[in-house]
Amino acid sequence: MRLLPRSLFGRTLLVLVAGLALTQIASQTLNFFDRGSGVYRLAAQQTALRIARAARVLSRVTPQERQAVVEEMNGGSSFSVALAGKPVGIAARFAEHDRYERELSTLIRYYLHADWNTSVVITSLGHDARPRNYEAIDLTPPEQWLARHFYFLHPGAYSTVAQVQLEDGSVAVFYARMPQEPLSRMESLLPRLLLSLVIFVTLGAVAVATITRSLKQLARAAEHVGVDIEGPPLAETGPSEVRAVIRAFNRMRGLLREQVLERTRMLGAISHDLRTPVTRLRLRAETIADPELREKFVRDLDEMRDMTAATLDFFKGVDGGSPQRAVDVGALVASVAEDWSETGADVTVAGAAWRPYAAHPQALRRCLDNLVENALRYGKRARIRILDGESALVIAVSDDGPGIAVTELERVFDPFYRVEPSRNRASGGTGLGLAIARNIARWHGGDIVLRNAIGGGLVAELVLPRARSVTAHRKAAITAVR
Ligand SMILES: Nc1ncnc2c1ncn2[C@@H]1O[C@H](COP(=O)(O)OP(=O)(O)OP(=O)(O)O)[C@@H](O)[C@H]1O
Ligand SMILES: [Mg+2]
Structure with a gap:
């Protein structure tokens, strides 16, 4: 006890x-x-x-x-x-x-x-x-x-x-x-004692509640920094000590945001500026006389072009993009599936969301697209399941492929990391798909969880929190799903 x-x-x-x-x-x-x-x-x-x-x-x-x-x-x-x-x-x-x-x-x-x-x-x-x-x-x-x-x-x-x-x-x-x-x-001491206790506890409760309210506010804000660094600064309320902490905290968040934006912009600029010389090089490569050498040059340069394009895409996904609004997740998933089906891919959808989800629709779409693309590329077919609950909304994409070795399950999220390192473009992309997907999921306060299905194949789950406390629910949702 x-x-x-x-x-x-x-x-x-x-x-x-x-x-x-x-x-x-x-x-x-x-x-x-x-x-x-x-x-x-x-x-x-x-x-x-x-x-x-x-x-x-x-x-x-x-x-x-x-x-x-x-x-x-x-x-x-x-x-x-x-x-x-x-x-x-x-x-x-x-x-x-x-x-x-x-x-x-x-x-x-x-x-x-x-x-x-x-x-x-x-x-x-x-x-x-x-x-x-x-x-x-x-x-x-x-x-x-x-x-x-x-x-x-x-x-x-x-x-x-x-x-x-x-x-x-x-x-x-x-x-x-x-x-x-x-x-x-x-x-007669007892009633007097009780009376003073009641008065004291009431006053004490008010005082303590003021402080703990500010602390809770602070904790919530700290959680949100990791999720949405763009949010408005925290209101400086409460006793002066707490106000000082909130002020310092807001300043820290501002600096952090500046840094993140700065790096994002810089990487974006590099990727962007690389495109022109790469395109120029590719044009020049066409003039190489030796056909074998020319083909090698063109292949490498195409890969470079794809990588810079993907990198640019990566930053577009997180930086800017569509504003947040209530999204009909069922319709979004259906439309992703339809787009893929039109290309002749085998994609099925099951389950439904109970109510709309507040999200950035384009980003969410990209995230799902990447998961489905992986399932089709490495597992031949994609089965999408929507599971909606009190604390989380989960969209699971499973396939019939070989799955991923347990030791690789986290590494595949690293940008440009691919399990099969050959740069054969037929067998894979640039290795940014999962990094982008996870970025978007975390931006929404959720996460991507990968696991191997018991009957074989990979299950990639996009877990989105339904309730307020982001971190707590992210954890709860992830353990619940497992
Ligand atoms: N459904 C899956 N089944 C088996 N392996 C997978 C699956 N999804 C991803 N992987 C492995 O994880 C690696 C990283 O995936 P990721 O989507 O990040 O990159 P990619 O698919 O190689 O390239 P991109 O998505 O950028 O075109 C892949 O190269 C692949 O080896
Ligand atoms: Mg991929």
Whole structure:
């Protein structure tokens, strides 16, 4: 199972959410402890003051009046006084509470302004040990844990029993439950945490989405450079850093285009300018007296002429040409097949395209023409199949020829490379056909894939992407076809 999200968006959000949750929990807990200890200090002072005052009053009145005063004091449910002849034995609960007990008895003595014997025990009063009207509370296990280890957060869980020896030697026993910060504050933390998470995640998502949108735009543009270097420059949007990248990227694309065009033009010019001297040479060759030599000269010069013509063709195919428009691929394929059939070739068509394809029609035609020409030249007959799908449109041309050795399958795409190197014009051309076809396919965001059919013969597939993400679909389409 993958726990870490794959996208930048997911990862950034995860970090933001985790960070926020942690800081919120930490700060709320700190806050809770802080307030809890403040509230406890106040409550302890008040309780000590109340006990000390009551003890002083009891000490001042006569023993006869004391009972009446005690009755008067015992109104509430969290404070109670009892009189005893000598200290009452009460067991403490936890050693963790010792320091609170010491603190409280020091405080009581401080407020008494006298050094009367004072002892404090923090305890859970059993039912039979509780004075009348006095209420103690029952604890859930988590509360028990909290009241034991963090007594100051939950002092109301236990009773404080303070015994003060009055001046006449009798003992006043005070039972008190301290007021405390309501524990429900801890529970209200969750909705608050959720609220801040929602706000934070929404804002974070907007911020991260802005950045990732620009990155995606950039990635798409990078894909398109390889496919159509002529496209419009990328809009410089998004945060300044991303804008800077896009600007640099646009500049790079511009330079690249300049270079490609420059070389294309140069090669085109060379090929073009070679035509005239070659034609002149051919004319002169006709005057050679020796017929054998003349024939050799003419053959070589014809080949040179063909090569320059093909080279020029090659650049025409990619550079300029017809604009892109919705092409009825079925009709295009049918017309290519018909042209070849008219020359007496054996060409069949099967399958259909579901909907038009946005392409440069003349270029696409050249591409198909080259594939069919190869099938006829090396395989005697051509079978064209159109396979249309969600992600790609595939036009497969298969033949009954010898196929191509696996080691040669990629090399035949190299310009001027021919498997059979003899320059016998009857058995082949200049070796540019597949290079041109692949160039055109890639120009459309697709590719040409060659493979040997199981029953013999070569299958050349023109794979054209149907969906947006060019590279992804080119790969998907190619693997799907294989
Ligand atoms: N259908 C095929 N069956 C067998 N071999 C092929 C097939 N198609 C191409 N080849 C081999 O690949 C080589 C390169 O093909 P490509 O179309 O690029 O050039 P060409 O056909 O020789 O010349 P051009 O197409 O420029 O007239 C061919 O020379 C041939 O050896
Ligand atoms: Mg060819």
